[in-house]
Amino acid sequence: MLKRTLCLLWFFAAFAQAELVGEWHFEGDTLDSSGNNILSEDLGNIPLTYIERDGQEAAYFDDESYVAIDFAYDTPQEAMSVSLWFNTTYDEVYTSWAEEIANWSLIDFDRTDYYNLSLTSDGRLDLGITFITSGSTIDYITEEAYNDGDWHQTVITYGEDGGLQIFVDGDLIISDIYQGAFGKTGSVRYGIIGDGSEAETYDGSRNYHYYEGAIDNIALYDNELSLTEVESLFATDSLAAVPSPFIGASTLFLTLLFRFWGRKENTQPQGGGMTR
Template identity: 25%
Template sequence: PDVGAPTVPSVSAESVKPTEAHVRWRASLDTDDTKLTYKVYRNGGSTPVYTVDGDSVEWSRPQLSFTDTNVTAGSTYSYRVTATDGAGNASALSSTATVTVPTSAQKYAAKVLDDGANLYWRYDESATPFVGDTSSGDQSGIHVNGPSLRQTPAAVTGPSTAIGFNGSDQIVYSDKRTTVPSQYSIETWFKTTTTSGGKLVGFGDNTTRASGNYDKHVYMRNDGRLVYGVWTGSARTITSSNGYNDGSWHHVVATQGSSGMALYVDGSQVGTLAESNSQAYSGYWHVGGDNLNGWPNQPSSNYFNGQIDETAIYPSVLSAAQVQSHYTLASAPADSVQTVRATDDTYVNAGAASTNYGTSTSLAVRGSAAYETYLRFALPAAPAGTVLKSARLAVKTTTLSTAGSTDDIAVRPVTGSWTAAGTTYTSRPAVSSTSVGTLTG
């Protein structure tokens, strides 16, 4: 009988827009079943918020994902996922993936998604081997030989990290076999001081082994100059006039379509070629290395020694304006969100006018001034060059049967002074007559 449970899913979560949180996980492995059922649980709940079936085998464990649109900007959410096979054997809950929804869109990431990326690796993972795809394409990646994770500072402003490669055997490859359309764009950021070159991004027909067919790639020569090439029976390439192995972050975009090929570096076009053809085959995207045998000015190493960030693939040709916009938005100031808990809290009770409840483990509110709760929050200073844009009060009831309210609760500023240890109903502070918000009953 089938009594073995699937492996536990590898889960991560991300939010780049204030309207949604993106949960993604690597498909589990089960030795008896290829089709598994996945359930997503939010905030420790016992009822799944999403259920989906997915196919996987040992050599292909693709990404599945769930976009949660029932979120509030500024709030933090946690997610866990289980996998169940056809016989009802369920994996343990995955580790918790936590994400805070931003109050405004992350400018760079949102632009990449809006411009149609169908593979977008941001390299924010803290564990191998799963590289989450932020796009809707679900083309996750797999680390090979343990690249260095969570490298900072990253290429893009905001809560993001990069990935580091050793230049000898470390890569990331996409876990889904695919083909490349006649129009496409390749985009990534890189930082290096290497003098042995290496492939940054490219397409090839193998995963962990060196590819036999390989083109549609950007590689670095030993002198730091970039080469973008396709294969049409011979190598057709564009080479930058400048070297970029100076230890700074650089942005590179390579495009091909009906008008030919173009190479951009740091927002500016550095070369074009009237070539609209390339080799047709199915394969996988590679970052950090793959075969370069036979290509012009082949570097000493096929593998890149340096950091890479924000790799994206598009099924379209990015325009010069879009490329420039991406380069500019990478350094745009990013919003940050902090969770601030109450530093003081108490309540008063008209039925016990002289009693202080500062040490109580509960807070009470009624539909009148007979019970009032007071909360104080110490707000951190805004970082230099930024301002406080908004604040949100979140209140959760306990699991007690008496918790909750049928009344709406008004939230008002306190205008008088008070302390958690000294406030009673008799000495309660003055409260503004203006309500700044409402907690719905």
């Protein structure tokens, strides 16, 4: 019975990789490298250009550049994480909402339906997210601006264990309690990189508030990340060194169980005896 249980646990652990939803490294293209084969196309009036970043490439979004991704949220979600690098010098003084959002968006699933990750016109990081319980949209905006022409990494992670956490360059900048599932019941929103999304279909309606600057190494998860995983993402600039949270825990658990089972088998009586 124990061996059968171990086999079942091993089976489910082996197929937990789907927690990585999508991954875009922008090495001269917009291909999804997560293994989930998400269609992702450069469809803006001004095509992306690719710039050098630490010996590799990153995508530069000019005015009217964007990437449509064939992935959508269609039901409220209990958890998620987003990781990406950005570099911009866009800086404008604003006196209205329309002027504040002139440099949207890094990645967007519609802030009033799911969430939007962007920079304000004066360079502050802004996560707008809608929670199903309250039905309200909350904007979490950093005090510091990051439009200094240097590369910055941000990780947004949300879930029941850690609540909402916003990291920039490895440091925790904003945190809040868990507020239940995010999203709007009955709403479908496809993702857009480099512009705001109102899309109910792939490459659907947009906001036409284009991001001006560079983006690299976007990764989407459908679960929250641990502090160790956040630190590893910042240090390695890659998800390759970050194990799936479930896989890591399951592997340790299974290893201990197998060791216990082996010890138990080694203590069986010799000479055909049987324990009950």
